Amino acid sequence: MQIVKAGAILIIYLFIVLIAFFTISTPFDEIMSGVEDADTGAAEPYIAEHSGWYRILFNMFFAMFGIAPMVWFVVWVFHREPDWGYRRY
Numbered sequence: 001m002q003i004v005k006a007g008a009i010l011i012i013y014l015f016i017v018l019i020a021f022f023t024i025s026t027p028f029d030e031i032m033s034g035v036e037d038a039d040t041g042a043a044e045p046y047i048a049e050h051s052g053w054y055r056i057l058f059n060m061f062f063a064m065f066g067i068a069p070m071v072w073f074v075v076w077v078f079h080r081e082p083d084w085g086y087r088r089y
Contacts, residue, residue: 003077010073014066021062028058 036051 006073006076010069013069017062017066021066025058025062029055 032051
């Protein structure tokens, strides 16, 4: 695969991931705010404790979804076959 083609695919992929994040994050925050504001009685401390973790996991999911291809691209670009020519007799 050519480096220019791989770079273009990476840029398009990251654009799609960013658009998906900004599209999905607002409804997710609204749902989490609605759950936090619900009058649930004895479950309120548990909901308050875990809703923060859900937001962190949501952001981490999209961060990993975007970072993994970038790491692969950098490794692929700098990868080269070892030169074994110096061992020839």
